[in-house]
Amino acid sequence: MAAADDAGFRTLAAMIARARGLDVGAYKPNCLRRRIAVRMRARGAHTYDDYARVLAADATEYDRLLDALTINVTKFYRNRETWDALAADMVPGLWDETGGTLRCWSAGCASGEEPYTLAVLLLEEARRRGTAPPRARVDATDLDRESLARAAAGRYPASAFDEMPESLVQRYFTGAGPRDAVPAVRALVHFVRHDLLREPPPAPPYDLILCRNVVIYFDRPSQERLYAGFARALAPHGVLVLGKVETLVGEARGMFRLLDVRERIYRRAA
Ligand SMILES: C[S@@+](CC[C@H](N)C(=O)[O-])C[C@H]1O[C@@H](n2cnc3c(N)ncnc32)[C@H](O)[C@@H]1O
CATH class of the missing domain: 3.40.50.150 (Vaccinia Virus protein VP39)
Incomplete structure (x- = not known):
C-alpha cells in the first residue's frame, strides 16, 4: 500500500473512531480494510480520502459502514x-x-x-x-x-x-x-x-x-x-x-x- 494511502487509512480510522466511538484500531486490519472497501465501492470512492469526504457529507453513511463492520450473521441453535x-x-x-x-x-x-x-x-x-x-x-x-x-x-x-x-x-x-x-x-x-x-x-x-x-x-x-x-x-x-x-x-x-x-x-x- 502506498504511504499516502496508509496515511489516508489512518485518518479515516481516526474519523470513524471520533464520530461513532468505535475502536477501529482493535479490529484485524485486513478485515477492516475489506469491509471499508465494500462501502467505498458502493459509494464510488476510489481512495480513503474520497471516502472520508463521503462520510463528512453524509452522516447516514456511518450507519452503513458500521453495519458492514459488525458482521451479524447468526441463527437459533447455531452449531x-x-x-x-x-x-x-x-x-x-x-x-x-x-x-x-x-x-x-x-x-x-x-x-x-x-x-x-x-x-x-x-x-x-x-x-x-x-x-x-x-x-x-x-x-x-x-x-x-x-x-x-x-x-x-x-x-x-x-x-x-x-x-x-x-x-x-x-x-x-x-x-x-x-x-x-x-x-x-x-x-x-x-x-x-x-x-x-x-x-x-x-x-x-x-x-x-x-x-x-x-x-x-x-x-x-x-x-x-x-x-x-x-x-x-x-x-x-x-x-x-x-x-x-x-x-x-x-x-x-x-x-x-x-x-x-x-x-x-x-x-x-x-
Ligand atoms: C457473527 S455475529 C455473532 C452472533 C452470535 N454470537 C453467534 O455466534 O451467532 C458478531 C457480532 O459481534 C458484534 N460485535 C463486533 N464488534 C463488537 C464490539 N466491539 N462490541 C460488541 N459487539 C461487537 C457484531 O455487531 C455482531 O453482531
Whole structure:
C-alpha cells in the first residue's frame, strides 16, 4: 500500500473512531480494510480520502459502514452440538450450583437468536425438573443498534430456525410465517448496547458467558484483554463458551480449564 494511502487509512480510522466511538484500531486490519472497501465501492470512492469526504457529507453513511463492520450473521441453535452439550451438561450443573438463578451473558448477541436460544435451554431445564420458570437472567449485548432493535422485536423468519429442533420451535415460538418468541422466553433476556472493546462487563459476576464468533474479528492484544476480562467477570464455577473456530490466547489460558475441546467450552479455574 502506498504511504499516502496508509496515511489516508489512518485518518479515516481516526474519523470513524471520533464520530461513532468505535475502536477501529482493535479490529484485524485486513478485515477492516475489506469491509471499508465494500462501502467505498458502493459509494464510488476510489481512495480513503474520497471516502472520508463521503462520510463528512453524509452522516447516514456511518450507519452503513458500521453495519458492514459488525458482521451479524447468526441463527437459533447455531452449531447444534454446542447447545446439546450445554443442555446435557453445563446448564444442569450450573443450575444445581445456583439453585436456578443463573446469571448469563451473551456477548456479541447480534439480532438475539443466541440469547433467546439460551433462554429456551433454561426453560427446558425447568421443565425437565418440573419446577417453575427459572429465576435466571440473560444479559444480551452488542455494539450494533440495528441488530439490537431486531432482537428486541423478537420476530424471526422461518429460516432463522433451520438448526433448532422442531419441538423447541413449536413450544417457544408462535406464528406461521415469521415467528415470535413467547413471553416466557423474552422475559429472561435483557438487551443492552455495549462495546466489548471499550466497556467493562455489564453486570458481573456471571455463571455463564457466551462469546461466539465475535472475537475472530479482533486483533490478538484485544482478544487477550477480552478473555482475561471474561475470567474476571465469571463466578468461580463459571463457564465460558467460544465459537467453534475460536480459542483462548494469552494469560487467559491459565485462567480456564477445558471442559469440551470440540465445542470450545471452558470453566474458570479455581
Ligand atoms: C457473527 S455475529 C455473532 C452472533 C452470535 N454470537 C453467534 O455466534 O451467532 C458478531 C457480532 O459481534 C458484534 N460485535 C463486533 N464488534 C463488537 C464490539 N466491539 N462490541 C460488541 N459487539 C461487537 C457484531 O455487531 C455482531 O453482531
